[in-house]
Amino acid sequence: MRKLATPVNAPPIEKEYAFEVAASNLRFGEGVTREVGMDLKNMKARKVAVFTDPNVAKLPPAKMTDLPFEVYDRVVTEPTEASWRDAIAWARQQDCSHFLAVGGGSVIDTAKAANLFTVYKDADLFDFINTPVGKGLPIEKALRPLIAIPTTAGTGSETTGTAILDITSMNFKTGIANRAMKPVLGIVDTLNTRSCPKELHISAGLDVLFHSLESYTAIPYTERTPRPANPILRPAYQGSNPVADIFSLWALRATVKNLPRVAKDQGDKQAMQQMLLASSFAGIGFGNAGVHLCHGISYPISGLNKTGPKWKHPGYAVDHPIIPHGVTVALSGPAVFQFTAPSAPSRHREALAIFRNTSPTDASITSIPDSEIGAHLFETIAQFLDGLGVPRGLKAVGYTNADIPKLVQGTLPQRRVLDLAPGIGDVAGEDGHEHLTKIIEMSMEY
Numbered sequence: 001m002r003k004l005a006t007p008v009n010a011p012p013i014e015k016e017y018a019f020e021v022a023a024s025n026l027r028f029g030e031g032v033t034r035e036v037g038m039d040l041k042n043m044k045a046r047k048v049a050v051f052t053d054p055n056v057a058k059l060p061p062a063k064m065t066d067l068p069f070e071v072y073d074r075v076v077t078e079p080t081e082a083s084w085r086d087a088i089a090w091a092r093q094q095d096c097s098h099f100l101a102v103g104g105g106s107v108i109d110t111a112k113a114a115n116l117f118t119v120y121k122d123a124d125l126f127d128f129i130n131t132p133v134g135k136g137l138p139i140e141k142a143l144r145p146l147i148a149i150p151t152t153a154g155t156g157s158e159t160t161g162t163a164i165l166d167i168t169s170m171n172f173k174t175g176i177a178n179r180a181m182k183p184v185l186g187i188v189d190t191l192n193t194r195s196c197p198k199e200l201h202i203s204a205g206l207d208v209l210f211h212s213l214e215s216y217t218a219i220p221y222t223e224r225t226p227r228p229a230n231p232i233l234r235p236a237y238q239g240s241n242p243v244a245d246i247f248s249l250w251a252l253r254a255t256v257k258n259l260p261r262v263a264k265d266q267g268d269k270q271a272m273q274q275m276l277l278a279s280s281f282a283g284i285g286f287g288n289a290g291v292h293l294c295h296g297i298s299y300p301i302s303g304l305n306k307t308g309p310k311w312k313h314p315g316y317a318v319d320h321p322i323i324p325h326g327v328t329v330a331l332s333g334p335a336v337f338q339f340t341a342p343s344a345p346s347r348h349r350e351a352l353a354i355f356r357n358t359s360p361t362d363a364s365i366t367s368i369p370d371s372e373i374g375a376h377l378f379e380t381i382a383q384f385l386d387g388l389g390v391p392r393g394l395k396a397v398g399y400t401n402a403d404i405p406k407l408v409q410g411t412l413p414q415r416r417v418l419d420l421a422p423g424i425g426d427v428a429g430e431d432g433h434e435h436l437t438k439i440i441e442m443s444m445e446y
């Protein structure tokens with residue numbers, strides 16, 4: 001029998017030539033949470049694992065299914081290895097046919113992990129965690145259906161296959177980003193963010209802002225290497241692409257317009273609705289393009305806080321130090337986009353125009369030379385954050401210059417996001433180290 005010829009001389013590392021679009025089905029509307037019981041029935045659920053946190057467990061959405069269900073309400077804000085292991089052990093024991101997550105990103109992410117490790121019942125946590133921290137194995141089995149109902153306008157986790165956790169032993173966050181983990185349906189109900197305190201609205205909204213800015217300015221997917229040998233290996237975070245761009249830009253415009261309104265008046269229902277929509281849109285954007293430097297740097301900022309500054313952000317009713325995710329991301333924002341601007345001046349020019357509520361073709365924007373776009377963006381983003389009452393740099397949350405090397409070291413392993421950062425060069429090399437140090441230095445105070 002003749003054997004098929006195997007190509008010899010496989011070409012050297014090639015750049016990507018394709019991109020893929022994956023997003024959960026979304027249903028958006030006021031009061032639409034009430035439909036979830038019918039959804040689960042329609043899906044012939046045998047038993048539902050409901051994930052919430054202790055606060056959300058008291059709210060009506062968690063009580064809306066008359067199917068057999070079990071509730072896991074020990075989800076913690078900013079999940080850790082330990083909290084994931086607890087949730088996974090619980091879920092493996094329950095062996096539910098369907099998953100329902102009602103809460104913020106922490107809850108939805110924990111449900112994704114519980115689902116994954118229920119199906120892979122003998123796998124270890126680190127088998128699927130992103131390389132180089134974990135093995136980053138591909139997910140080949142079909143997971144169980146997960147419906148996600150966000151109660152904050154922030155992570156966009158209802159649309160993506162991303163789940164983030166704090167690796168406490170290493171003082172930073174990482175996670176699993178795999179489209180196989182995305183919910184089958186996100187129920188985006190504008191009534192569900194009504195009870196959020198002001199600080200939560202702001203920090204969740206900052207997450208939306210930087211998801212959209214980072215995904216719009218990520219390297220183009222055609223610049224990413226290596227081209228995957230098998231489509232299952234194509235990462236969810238692919239680099240900017242025409243579809244993600246549309247969602248990211250829409251979310252950026254909506255956030256710049258509506259987040260200050262929500263910060264000013266938590267009774268502004270229209271602005272809150274727009275922010276929730278923006279959160280999902282930004283999720284579709286970054287879920288397919290990826291985030292880069294602000295997120296990469298945010299992970300050690302939140303991780304090291306536990307042993308270092310021990311900052312407890314106002315408005316967060318927790319008994320441990322916390323810098324909310326959105327704030328950790330925003331702290332490096334001005335410096336990051338000053339750094340990335342020269343790599344893609346026209347995209348940064350567009351972002352600048354959005355912040356200044358004008359068109360990129362307006363004379364006030366076109367008169368700025370490419371070389372100065374970054375400096376303008378630094379000022380503009382810093383002003384926008386200041387208007388929301390965000391701490392002005394890392395020193396404002398208790399970090400000092402002596403922490404810079406640790407923050408750099410904690411950022412370096414975030415390869416899956418750093419590799420998408422324009423202009424950073426070889427992250428593992430001297431260049432990457434130097435650039436990160438500079439960005440973090442510039443983020444100390446402004």
Ligand SMILES: [Fe+2]
Nearest residue numbers: 155207211325
């Ligand atoms: Fe985020």
